[in-house]
Amino acid sequence: MTREEQHILDASATFARERMSGLHSSHGWDHVERVVYMAEQIASSEKEANLFIVKAAAILHDIARIDEVDSTGKNCHAERGSRIAYDFLIGSGCGPERAELIRNCILCHRFRNDRSPDTIEAKILYDADKLDSIGAVGIGRAFLFSGEVGARLHNPDIDMTLAEAYGKEDTAYREYLVKLRFIRDKMLTREGKRRAEERHRFMVEFFNRLRDEVSGVL
């Protein structure tokens, strides 16, 4: 990493941290710090990955989360964040070529049919971000989020797949059923897959046990 690159990363971290200061902790700066670290770990086993691009993208990947929350989901944080990050990077002297690569990583970290991570750096960010949603950390974040929206610990009386997201019925268990248990199959890098397998196993055990304890089986 050159001094100039380190300077851009430091400025990006200050910018992102400030922009994310109003968020609840399930989607706040702590999450970004873990994603940056995980992205570095995955990048170390992907020889062709550019570490500067990976780190800058990880630091900036959720800078528009607050805009999505404020617009109650209308503004996609990946789309908006990728534009904000690009302008910030150009203003920080990053140069258009590298800024474009970082912009692309941020845009694709939220998988949609019309955009999927197509560079190794984008795949690394995607996997690092997804790993933070499963395993012990993922379980913790799911309950943290439930608490933030005032949801219940568990709610066996409703059809879990129909409960509304972001609502009081949006329990961590529902999140597990409709989303978290499928994440393992979506990983894109070898190291991401390996880690996801491990985290998935623990998470399944936890949620099965939660279901059994709540229902009185255990």
Ligand SMILES: [Fe+2]
């Ligand atoms: Fe995100």
Ligand SMILES: [Fe+2]
């Ligand atoms: Fe994220």
